[in-house]
Amino acid sequence: MKFKASYSFLNTDLSIIEKELEKTAISEQPLLQEANLDLLKAGGKRIRPVFVLLSSMFGNYDINRIKYVAVALEAIHMATLVHDDVVDDAELRRGQPTVKSKWDNRIAMYTGDYLLARSLEVMANIDDPLAHKILSKTMVEVCLGEIEQIKDKYRFDQSLRTYLKRIKRKTALLIAASCQLGAISSGAPEEIHRKLYWFGYYVGMSFQITDDILDFTSTEQELGKPVGSDLLQGNITLPVLFALENPSYKAEIEKISNETTPIEIQPILQAILDSDVIEKSAKVSDHYLQKAFDILATLPKNRAKVTLYGIAKYIGKRKF
Amino acid sequence: MKVAKIKIALEKRLAHPFLGKYLPSPRIDEDKLLLFYAIFDEIDLSDELRKSYIMTAMLVQIALDTHDNVTTQHEIDSTEFVQRQLTVLAGDYFSSLYYFMLAEVNDINMIRTLATAIKEINEQKIMLYQVENADRQSVMNSLVIIETALIQQVTEYFNLDCWNSLATSFLLYKRLSHEKLHDENEQKNYDIPKYNSPFSINDLNMECQKYFEETTALLESAVMKNPAIKNLLFKRLKSIRFHETLHSKKSVEEGL
Numbered sequence: 266m267k268f269k270a271s272y273s274f275l276n277t278d279l280s281i282i283e284k285e286l287e288k289t290a291i292s293e294q295p296l297l298q299e300a301n302l303d304l305l306k307a308g309g310k311r312i313r314p315v316f317v318l319l320s321s322m323f324g325n326y327d328i329n330r331i332k333y334v335a336v337a338l339e340a341i342h343m344a345t346l347v348h349d350d351v352v353d354d355a356e357l358r359r360g361q362p363t364v365k366s367k368w369d370n371r372i373a374m375y376t377g378d379y380l381l382a383r384s385l386e387v388m389a390n391i392d393d394p395l396a397h398k399i400l401s402k403t404m405v406e407v408c409l410g411e412i413e414q415i416k417d418k419y420r421f422d423q424s425l426r427t428y429l430k431r432i433k434r435k436t437a438l439l440i441a442a443s444c445q446l447g448a449i450s451s452g453a454p455e456e457i458h459r460k461l462y463w464f465g466y467y468v469g470m471s472f473q474i475t476d477d478i479l480d481f482t483s484t485e486q487e488l489g490k491p492v493g494s495d496l497l498q499g500n501i502t503l504p505v506l507f508a509l510e511n512p513s514y515k516a517e518i519e520k521i522s523n524e525t526t527p528i529e530i531q532p533i534l535q536a537i538l539d540s541d542v543i544e545k546s547a548k549v550s551d552h553y554l555q556k557a558f559d560i561l562a563t564l565p566k567n568r569a570k571v572t573l574y575g576i577a578k579y580i581g582k583r584k585f
Numbered sequence: 586m587k588v589a590k591i592k593i594a595l596e597k598r599l600a601h602p603f604l605g606k607y608l609p610s611p612r613i614d615e616d617k618l619l620l621f622y623a624i625f626d627e628i629d630l631s632d633e634l635r636k637s638y639i640m641t642a643m644l645v646q647i648a649l650d651t652h653d654n655v656t657t658q659h660e661i662d663s664t665e666f667v668q669r670q671l672t673v674l675a676g677d678y679f680s681s682l683y684y685f686m687l688a689e690v691n692d693i694n695m696i697r698t699l700a701t702a703i704k705e706i707n708e709q710k711i712m713l714y715q716v717e718n719a720d721r722q723s724v725m726n727s728l729v730i731i732e733t734a735l736i737q738q739v740t741e742y743f744n745l746d747c748w749n750s751l752a753t754s755f756l757l758y759k760r761l762s763h764e765k766l767h768d769e770n771e772q773k774n775y776d777i778p779k780y781n782s783p784f785s786i787n788d789l790n791m792e793c794q795k796y797f798e799e800t801t802a803l804l805e806s807a808v809m810k811n812p813a814i815k816n817l818l819f820k821r822l823k824s825i826r827f828h829e830t831l832h833s834k835k836s837v838e839e840g841l
Contacts, residue, residue, distance in 0.1 A: 294708045296715055348677060351655065352670045371714055374652040374673065375707040378680070382703035385684060389697035397688035397696065405685050408678040415670050416603050523663050 268583075271575040274568070275318050278328045282314050285336045289383045300364050300376045304343050307359045313338040315576065316440060317447035320461045322569035324451030333390040334446045340384035341404070342439065347377035352411070353498065360489050396449050403442040410434020418499035421509060421519050428506055429470070436476075437469030460560050464573065467557035471581040474550035477502035479583075481537050491527055493534045499523065503549060507542035514540070554581040587632075588622045588817075591639055598640065598682060599647065604675050607668050611647045611679065616759060616821050617736070618643055623814045624740060624748050637690050642735060644683040645699050649706060651676035695742065702738040705730050721783040732756040751803040755822065758796035762829040765789040797826055 283305075290301030314335035321331045349355070350363040351370045357363060365373035388400065413431055417423055444465030448458035479488065480495045481504055488494075495502050499521070501509075508514040517533050537543070557577050564570050592613060599611050621639045630638070655672050656665070680703075687696045709727040713719070719727075736752040764784065784792070800822055809815045 292708055294711050297708060297711050345677075348673050351673050354666070368715070369657045370655050370669070371653075371657055372711060374655050374676070375711045375714070378649065378652060378676075379704055379707040379711075381677075381680065382700040382707070385700040386697055386704065389693050389700065392693055394688065394691040394693070397684075397691075397693060401681065401685040401688040404681040405678070408674060408681045411674050412601065412603055412671065412678065415667065415674065 268576070268579045271579070272315055272319070272572050274572075275315065278318055278332075279311065279314065281328055282311075282318075282332055282335045282339070285332050285387075286339060289336060289340050289380070289387060292379070296368070296372065297376060297379060300347075300368070300372065301380065303361065303367070304347065304364070304376075304380075307361045309342075309359070311339060312576075312580070313342055313439065313443040316443040316465060316573075319569040319573050319576075320444040320447030320458075320465075321451035321453070322567060323448050323457045323461065323564065324453030326451055330391070331447060331450055333387050334396070334443075334450045337384045337388035337400075338439070338443050338446070340380050340387065344377045344380035344384065345407070347373050347380065349411075352415075355490070357489060391450050393449060396446050399442055399445060399449070403438045406434045406438050410438075414500065417501065419501075419522060421501065421515075423501055423506075425503075425506060428501065428503060432470060432473040432477075433466070436473040437466045440469035440472065441465035457564065460564055464557050464560045464564075464577075467553045467560065468577045468580065471550045471553040471557065471577075474503055474546060474553065475581055475583060478504060478543055478546050478550070481534060482543060493527070493530050496521065496533070497525060497527060497530050503546040504537055504542045507545045508537050508540060511540065550581055554578070557581075588619060591622065591636055592618060594636065595640055595643055598644070599679065601675070601678070604671055604678075607664075607671050608675060611675070612650060613643065614646060614650070616755070616825075617646055619814070619817055619821060620736060620752050620755065621739070623809065623811075623818060624736070624743070624745055624752070626811055626814060627745060627748075627809070628743055634690060637686055638695070638739075641683045641686045641695070641699065642739060644679050644686070645703060646735060648676045648679035648683065649703065651679060653710075698738045698742045699735070702734040705734045709734075719783060721788070724783055728760055729753060729757060732760045747807075751800065751807055754796050754800040754803055755818070758793060758800050758822075759825050761789055761792050761796060762825055765793055765829060793829060797822070 286305055287302075290298060290305055292298045292301065317331060317335040317338060318328075321327075321334075346358065347364050350358060351365050351373050354365075355363050356366040363373070364376050388397070391397070410431055410433070414435065417427060417431065441462045442465070445458050445462035448461045453461075477495065480502065481493060483492065485491050491497070496505055496518075505518060509518055514533070514536055517536070521530065521533070554577060558574065561570060561574055561577070592615070595613060595618075596610070618639070621642050625635045625639055628635070651672060655676075656669050661669070683699060684696060687693075687699070709730040713724065713727045713731070716723075733749075733753045733756050736756070737749055740746060740748045740752070761784075764782065765786070767782075804815065804818055804822065807815065
């Protein structure tokens with residue numbers, strides 16, 4: 266795969282991180298260990314560790330230090346997913362049964378809490394107070410964003426600003442923190458780590474908008490969940506916000522509630538695909554991607570910069 | 586009393602308008618708050634830092650307790666579903682606040698200390714939750730960790746080992762008296778649904794008596810800077826005892 270090939274020079278260090286992640290999965294409780302290992306085996310893009318490693322190349326790259334940040338961020342991400350599956354009542358993730366589906370909600374809560382604690386234990390190996398201030402603030406914001414997401418469900422009168430603020434907290438901040446913390450923990454200057462924060466932020470915004478588009482344009486097989494799940498669950502994403510500007514779509518979309526069935530939603534999904542809202546949403550995603558490229562252009566030249574460019578381009582334009 | 590002020594500050598920190606609309610106010614375990622207050626009162630710290638430490642330890646406790654309330658039923662109505670979703674998120678939010686507060690006071694070692702406790706507690710919660718017919722000793726070991734790991738880690742961190750026995754005994758007594766109450770009411774323990782308690786009511790009576798006496802003795806011999814706190818701990822202990830024996834007495838009188 267071209268995407269992974271673009272950062273194949275990180276493979277040795279990524280396997281160190283994978284091994285460290287396996288260590289975080291070890292527990293005296295067999296069930297907990299099994300749940301953790303299932304999560305690890307399910308894979309995922311490991312985007313956050315990749316961003317941490319690449320960003321740290323703008324300072325003094327030392328995998329034995331950087332690995333703590335990369336592992337902590339991935340473990341936080343995994344813990345969040347376990348709890349999100351309870352929130353979304355999701356049976357499958359990446360085609361595999363979720364922890365809550367294999368066991369139950371309570372086991373999912375304890376597994377997520379355990380992983381979160383492990384991630385902070387690992388992160389505590391980084392003795393830089395600024396790194397902890399940034400990460401902890403990010404975590405508070407992410408949680409507040411998730412609460413806001415519940416509050417905004419089926420709220421069809423929300424503004425574009427509300428949506429952007431929500432995806433910032435939901436996705437962009439953790440990617441921004443991955444980039445910034447990678448740079449901070451390698452001792453990169455303030456000017457550089459701040460730029461990397463903004464690079465990560467813009468890429469994260471573009472990534473989430475693309476994700477929201479894929480909810481309509483992808484297939485169930487590619488998504489690992491039914492097409493249109495976001496809308497069915499009342500999550501008002503950018504394509505829906507644009508569709509709501511059209512009075513005839515608006516009337517139909519506003520009928521959607523938690524009682525709506527997947528079949529009832531099909532005509533709306535088709536109408537969205539037939540309109541220009543996907544294209545309009547893609548333009549917004551491109552706008553953020555361009556901002557990311559602009560920031561990147563101001564960073565010193567190195568191999569990481571080229572790779573970050575490629576990754577940003579890929580995740581902003583990905584098809585699934 | 587300063588402990589009351591900390592409780593108010595904690596309530597303020599926990600308050601969230603949308604969570605408050607759907608969920609009951611987070612339960613603050615006043616006994617644990619008092620114990621943390623008593624422990625930190627022994628350390629030479631500024632009032633502000635002491636307050637931060639107590640609040641962060643309590644935030645961890647509240648976050649963990651909140652996740653114990655996440656329901657597991659499949660057939661629930663939409664309001665119950667939203668409540669469940671928000672219970673998950675509220676616990677995560679309280680947990681993030683603990684990290685945030687300690688990062689603000691630059692205490693990275695304390696972040697690690699509390700994280701270790703959280704890890705241990707969740708391992709034991711899973712043990713109790715999923716193992717059917719566990720033996721008495723392993724259940725007791727798990728209960729000790731669930732109830733006391735936070736305080737144990739904190740006291741070890743500040744080299745206040747003298748508090749370990751007292752806090753362990755106190756909290757174990759409280760937990761067992763709670764178990765006894767469940768048993769007498771023939772209620773399934775909501776914390777641990779699959780768990781078939783290995784304790785008979787006689788076992789619980791004996792254990793409660795043992796830990797009550799042990800806690801009383803430890804409290805009597807404890808040397809504390811502030812006698813008012815010692816008195817408060819005694820009062821709390823007696824209050825738990827009162828409820829424990831009152832209920833037993835009622836059960837006997839009602840022929841249960």
